[in-house]
Each structure stands twice: as C-alpha cells, then as structure tokens.
Amino acid sequence: MSTGHYLGVSLLLLCIGLGGMLLRRNLIIILMSLELILNAVNLNLVAFSQHWNHVTGQVFGIFVITVAVAEAAVGLALLIALYRNRGALLADEIRLLKW
Amino acid sequence: MDLSTSFWLIPFYPLVSAALIGILRRGAALLAPLSVGLGFLHALAVYFLPRPARLEHRLGEWIPGASFGFLFDDLSGLLVLLVTGIGLLIHLYSLGYMGGKETFARYFGSLNLFVFFMLLLVMADNLLLLFAGWEGVGLASYLLIGFDYEKPAANQAANKAFLYNRAGDAGFLAGLFLLFAQFGTVEFAGLSNLEASPGLAAAGLLLALGASGKSAQFPLFVWLPDAMVGPTPVSALIHAATMVTAGVYLFARLAPLYSVIPEVGLVVAAFGAVTALIAATIALVDHDIKRILAYSTISQLGLMFLACGVGAPEAAMFHVATHAFFKALLFLCAGNIIHALAGEQDIRYMGGLRQSMPWTYRLMGVGALGLAGFPGLAGFFSKEAILHAAEGYPLLLALGLLVSFLTACYSARLIWRVFWGEQQQPGHDLHGWELHTLWPLAAGVIVVGYFGHLSSGPWWLLAASVFLALAGLYLGREMRVFEPLQTLFARKWFIDEIYRALWLRTIGYRGSALVAGVDEQRVGGVAGVAGLGTSLLSWVSAWVDRYLVDGLVKAIMLITQGLSYPFRLAQTGGVLQYALFALGALAASMVYLWAKQGEIR
Numbered sequence: 001m002s003t004g005h006y007l008g009v010s011l012l013l014l015c016i017g018l019g020g021m022l023l024r025r026n027l028i029i030i031l032m033s034l035e036l037i038l039n040a041v042n043l044n045l046v047a048f049s050q051h052w053n054h055v056t057g058q059v060f061g062i063f064v065i066t067v068a069v070a071e072a073a074v075g076l077a078l079l080i081a082l083y084r085n086r087g088a089l090l091a092d093e094i095r096l097l098k099w
Numbered sequence: 100m101d102l103s104t105s106f107w108l109i110p111f112y113p114l115v116s117a118a119l120i121g122i123l124r125r126g127a128a129l130l131a132p133l134s135v136g137l138g139f140l141h142a143l144a145v146y147f148l149p150r151p152a153r154l155e156h157r158l159g160e161w162i163p164g165a166s167f168g169f170l171f172d173d174l175s176g177l178l179v180l181l182v183t184g185i186g187l188l189i190h191l192y193s194l195g196y197m198g199g200k201e202t203f204a205r206y207f208g209s210l211n212l213f214v215f216f217m218l219l220l221v222m223a224d225n226l227l228l229l230f231a232g233w234e235g236v237g238l239a240s241y242l243l244i245g246f247d248y249e250k251p252a253a254n255q256a257a258n259k260a261f262l263y264n265r266a267g268d269a270g271f272l273a274g275l276f277l278l279f280a281q282f283g284t285v286e287f288a289g290l291s292n293l294e295a296s297p298g299l300a301a302a303g304l305l306l307a308l309g310a311s312g313k314s315a316q317f318p319l320f321v322w323l324p325d326a327m328v329g330p331t332p333v334s335a336l337i338h339a340a341t342m343v344t345a346g347v348y349l350f351a352r353l354a355p356l357y358s359v360i361p362e363v364g365l366v367v368a369a370f371g372a373v374t375a376l377i378a379a380t381i382a383l384v385d386h387d388i389k390r391i392l393a394y395s396t397i398s399q400l401g402l403m404f405l406a407c408g409v410g411a412p413e414a415a416m417f418h419v420a421t422h423a424f425f426k427a428l429l430f431l432c433a434g435n436i437i438h439a440l441a442g443e444q445d446i447r448y449m450g451g452l453r454q455s456m457p458w459t460y461r462l463m464g465v466g467a468l469g470l471a472g473f474p475g476l477a478g479f480f481s482k483e484a485i486l487h488a489a490e491g492y493p494l495l496l497a498l499g500l501l502v503s504f505l506t507a508c509y510s511a512r513l514i515w516r517v518f519w520g521e522q523q524q525p526g527h528d529l530h531g532w533e534l535h536t537l538w539p540l541a542a543g544v545i546v547v548g549y550f551g552h553l554s555s556g557p558w559w560l561l562a563a564s565v566f567l568a569l570a571g572l573y574l575g576r577e578m579r580v581f582e583p584l585q586t587l588f589a590r591k592w593f594i595d596e597i598y599r600a601l602w603l604r605t606i607g608y609r610g611s612a613l614v615a616g617v618d619e620q621r622v623g624g625v626a627g628v629a630g631l632g633t634s635l636l637s638w639v640s641a642w643v644d645r646y647l648v649d650g651l652v653k654a655i656m657l658i659t660q661g662l663s664y665p666f667r668l669a670q671t672g673g674v675l676q677y678a679l680f681a682l683g684a685l686a687a688s689m690v691y692l693w694a695k696q697g698e699i700r
Binding site: 018021022025027030091092094095096097098 | 670671672673674675677678679682
C-alpha cells in the first residue's frame with residue numbers, strides 16, 4: 001500500500017467530517033464530526049511520517065490526540081451546560097454569537 | 100501628692116469619662132457614675148480632712164492676670180460636694196430612667212460634660228476660667244435640653260435656652276472686660292479690696308445680668324420652663340446641682356466686690372423678689388408637672404438673689420444646698436410619675452395616685468413639704484435665713500413672705516392634684532435605680548437643715564413663716580385664683596408676648612427689613628450684573644456643548660455605524676453558518692495558493 005492510499009482514506013474521513021459538521025443540527029454529532037476531521041489530520045501526519053521516514057509526524061499525531069481529548073472534554077462540558085440552560089442542543093436554534 | 104493637694108483633679112474625672120464615652124461609645128453605664136462617684140469621694144475627703152482655709156493650685160498661665168488656677172475653700176467645697184453628690188444620684192437614677200435606649204452613650208457623655216463644666220465653674224480661681232465653665236455649662240445644657248433632637252419642640256427649647264443664656268453672657272463678658280480694664284486682674288483674690296466707683300457699679304450690674312441669664316431671673320427667665328422638654332433627670336440636674344445655681348455662686352464668690360456697692364445689690368434683690376413673685380404665681384396655675392417645678396425653681400432662685408442682693412450670700416448658699424435636695428427629689432419623683440403614666444405630664448389627668456404609687460407619694464410629699472418650708476425640714480431653715488437677712492427692707496421682706504406663702508400653696512396643690520382625688524389613670528411604683536436613688540435625697544431634705552447656721556431672727560418672723568407655710572399648705576390644696584388674675588398667671592404675665600413684640604416686631608423685623616433694603620439696593624446691583632453675566636456665559640457654553648462637541652461625537656458615531664452595516668448582516672449567530680464561512684475561506688485560500696503556485700511554476 002502506498003502513501004497515496006493512506007491519503008485517500010484521510011481525504012474520505014475529512015469529507016465525512018466536514019459533511020457531518022455542516023449538515024447535521026445536533027451539536028453532539030457536530031462534535032463527533034470534528035473528531036473525525038482531527039483523525040483525518042492524524043492519519044495524514046502518520047502517513048507522511050512513514051513516507052519521509054521521519055518521526056516528527058508521529059510525535060505530532062500523539063500531540064493532536066492529547067489535545068483532541070481535552071477539546072472533547074471541554075466541548076462536552078459546554079454542551080451539558082447549554083442543555084441544562086436551554087433544554088435543546090440544536091445548532092440552528094442557538095444564535096448567541098451575534099453582534 | 101496626697102488627697103488635699105490633688106484636689107484639682109476632681110473636675111477631670113468626669114471630663115476623662117466624657118471623653119472616653121465619646122470615643123469608645125460603650126461602657127457609659129459604668130464609666131459615667133463611676134467618675135462622678137470618684138469625684139464625690141475625693142471631694143468628701145478634701146472637704147472633711149484637715150486642710151487650710153484656701154487650697155490653691157495653678158496648672159499654668161493663661162493670660163497675665165488670669166491662669167488655669169483652681170481654688171477650694173468652704174464655698175466652692177460646698178458646691179463641689181453638691182454637684183458631685185447630687186450629680187452621682189442623678190447619674191444612678193438615669194441608669195434606670197434611660198435604660199434600654201440607644202442614645203445611652205450620648206446621654207451620659209453629655210451629662211458628664213455638664214458635671215465637668217460645673218466643677219470648673221465652681222473651682223476656678225478667677226473670673227475668666229469661671230466664664231469658661233459658665234459657657235461650657237451653657238453648651239452642655241443645650242446638648243441635653245435638645246437631647247431628643249427629632250422633636251422640633253426640643254430643638255426650639257434648646258435654642259431658646261442657649262440664646263437667652265447668650266444675652267446674659269454678653270453682659271457677663273462686658274462686666275469682665277470692665278473689671279479687667281479698671282483693675283488689671285480678674286482673680287478673686289485681687290477683686291476683694293476695691294473702692295466703690297461708677298465703673299465698679301457698672302461692672303457689678305453687668306455681671307448681675309450674666310447671673311440672671313444663667314440662673315433664670317427676670318428679665319431672662321423664660322428659657323427655663325421651656326427647657327423642661329429635656330429628659331427629666333437632666334431637668335433635675337439643671338435645677339438642683341448645676342447650671343442655675345451658678346448665678347448665686349457668682350454673687351457669693353464676689354461678695355467682697357458687691358459689699359462695697361450695696362446699691363447694685365438692692366437692684367439685684369429687687370429683681371430677685373419680682374422674679375420670685377412672678378414665677379410663684381405662674382406655678383400656682385400651670386398644669387404641667389415639670390413646668391410647675393421649673394417655675395418653683397425660678398421662684399426659689401429669686402429668693403436666693405434677694406438674699407445675695409441684701410448682702411447675705413451665706414443665706415443664699417444655704418438655700419442653694421437645701422433646694423438642691425428637695426428639688427432633685429421632686430424632679431426625680433416627677434420623672435417616676437411620668438414614666439409610670441407613659442409620658443403624661445398634665446396634672447389634670449393625674450389624681451388618686453396615692454394608692455397605686457405609695458412610695459413615690461411619700462417621697463414626693465417629703466420633697467414638697469421641704470419646698471413649702473414645713474417647720475423642721477430643710478427648706479424652713481434656709482428660707483428663714485433669707486427672710487431674716489431681708490428684715491431691714493420692709494418691701495422686700497413683705498414680698499419674701501408672700502412668696503413663701505405662695506410656695507406652700509403650689510406645693511400643696513401639686514401633691515393634692517397628683518396623689519389625691521379621683522384616680523384617672525392607673526400607675527405603679529417603679530423599682531430599682533429609679534426608686535432607691537431617692538432615699539438619700541429624702542434623708543437630705545429631712546436633715547440638711549440642721550447643718551446650716553440656725554437663724555437667730557426675731558420670734559415674730561419665725562412665727563409668721565411657720566404660720567404662712569401651714570396656711571399655704573392648707574389653703575393651697577383646692578385654691579382657686581381670682582379669674583382675671585388666673586388668665587394673667589396662666590399666660591405667664593404675657594412676658595413671652597411682650598418679648599416677641601419688643602424684640603421681634605420693633606427691632607427684629609425692622610432690622611431685618613433694613614438689612615434687606617440695603618441688600619437689594621446696594622449689594623443687589625453687583626449681584627444682578629454678576630448673575631446676568633453668568634447666565635449669558637452659561638448659555639454660550641451650553642450652545643457650544645450641545646452643537647459642537649456633541650455634534651462631533653454623534654457624527655463619528657453615525658459614520659462608524661453606516662460603514663459597519665454590511666458586515667453586520669453576515670453575523671446571524673448561527674454556528675453552522677460560521678463553519679460554512681470558515682470552510683469557504685479555507686477553500687478560497689487553497690484555490691488562491693494553487694493558482695499562485697501554478698503561476699510561479
């Protein structure tokens with residue numbers, strides 16, 4: 001399997017993630033889609049690390065995983081707080097980021 | 100430093116206590132009686148231990164001819180004992196009377212200040228320091244008469260007392276200056292061997308004016324009855340121990356000075372006798388229990404002035420001492436009655452309290468008998484001494500006898516109206532401090548008379564005063580005053596009205612009209628121009644502010660708002676839309692980079 005195959009899978013993951021993020025209304029699904037995008041990036045990094053025989057990409061991947069965990073924790077906490085306040089988690093109904 | 104040489108510390112106990120109470124705002128109930136009690140014990144020791152006839156101590160020089168000097172001889176010793184002793188009883192009484200009020204600290208602080216200034220007054224060894232105490236007493240009385248400062252009547256009474264006192268004090272001060280100008284000293288020692296001169300007589304008259312202001316004598320006595328709006332223990336303190344006895348003390352202290360100008364003394368005696376008569380007649384018809392006692396005080400002070408005027412200050416001081424006991428007793432009993440009847444002061448709504456307040460009845464009866472001059476009680480001896488002193492002046496003697504008769508009348512009327520007859524309101528005896536502080540006073544009323552030098556007047560004078568006292572007590576119970584006289588007495592001889600007409604109409608209003616005229620015609624022009632200029636300038640300033648400064652700010656605001664309008668449209672608040680924008684921007688930048696890369700290649 002060449003590096004190109006890996007990149008293909010990565011691209012597929014990215015597209016699925018972006019699609020989920022833009023098309024779904026549920027904020028939890030959007031958060032999961034974000035994780036998929038991050039995984040696509042990770043796969044990319046690891047694939048290029050293998051391709052160039054260079055370890056930096058793998059180290060970077062581990063960093064991304066760590067940050068993603070933290071991001072998921074904070075994101076879920078925010079969502080719980082939001083749900084308790086509003087009783088719903090629909091992205092198009094929450095319009096607070098406004099001038 | 101033993102007890103006698105440290106006698107000058109006596110006034111400073113209450114001063115330190117007043118300062119501490121003022122700063123700490125707590126502990127008043129302990130500190131205030133304790134300080135006065137310490138002063139009393141100290142004074143007792145100094146008075147009764149062997150001592151020279153004149154104890155003196157100088158704390159420092161003030162101005163040449165007057166120093167911060169203290170003096171303790173038999174005269175000031177007697178008054179120091181009275182002030183601290185009666186003051187101590189009144190402090191203890193106040194513990195009960197003022198108990199549970201939030202204003203405790205302010206009350207006791209002012210009370211202690213009062214005692215301090217009075218002690219300063221009686222222990223000063225020169226007129227200037229005496230004047231300092233004199234003014235301080237006026238200040239403290241102002242604070243205490245106006246103690247309930249939420250009540251307009253209290254403020255008015257306090258102002259009235261203060262202003263009438265000021266009128267007298269102006270005379271005092273002028274007399275003081277006159278004495279200093281003539282003799283270069285205001286120390287009592289230097290004022291004892293003087294020769295009669297018109298200047299001395301003028302100074303004596305002016306000082307007598309000051310004394311009549313402080314001691315509530317005609318023509319300046321109208322403030323004292325109004326001062327009754329203060330708390331009752333304060334009235335007792337003013338009447339019995341501090342303040343009003345100051346005028347009598349002044350005469351007694353300056354007796355050597357007045358002995359060389361007997362004409363001035365006669366004027367003082369005449370004013371005293373007239374005051375005694377006027378006040379006694381008003382006391383005969385008044386209805387407020389405290390005002391009756393106040394007029395009685397004025398009347399008794401008139402008798403004291405009479406004695407001072409005819410050259411018998413020792414008789415006057417004797418009466419001061421006995422009067423302190425029975426008047427403090429009467430006032431504190433009146434306080435108990437007012438407390439028991441929930442603030443009722445009108446004797447027409449009292450009556451029949453004999454059964455429900457038996458102890459107050461007995462104590463107040465003793466006080467009233469003492470005041471009336473019942474044979475064997477304190478008031479009898481001192482009044483006898485005064486009448487004896489006035490023997491050489493038939494008119495004054497007749498007035499004095501008349502006043503003693505009236506005194507017995509209104510004392511009997513007071514007791515009769517309050518304690519006998521039909522019961523109108525239920526009362527109850529008070530206990531604790533408010534009852535038990537009265538026993539020493541009652542004992543004093545009974546025994547103090549025997550400590551003075553007993554009068555050696557002729558038998559007919561003795562018989563007359565016994566007869567008048569008994570007749571007055573008998574007749575006074577249900578006495579009805581002849582109708583026109585009743586009106587005259589009840590309206591206080593129209594003295595307040597006369598003063599209003601005299602001072603306000605003729606001098607006050609016209610004076611203020613004159614000042615107002617000057618203000619409008621002379622000063623008013625300048626003020627008008629200045630006012631016009633100011634309003635013009637402010638109009639210009641307002642125009643600049645409204646149109647130039649505000650306009651600039653508003654223009655900047657409008658421009659910013661207009662320019663930002665299209666960008667605001669994009670901000671809908673939808674998260675997904677923002678994500679789409681982000682993706683679009685990413686895609687656009689990637690296409691741009693791709694195209695550019697192609698270019699470079």
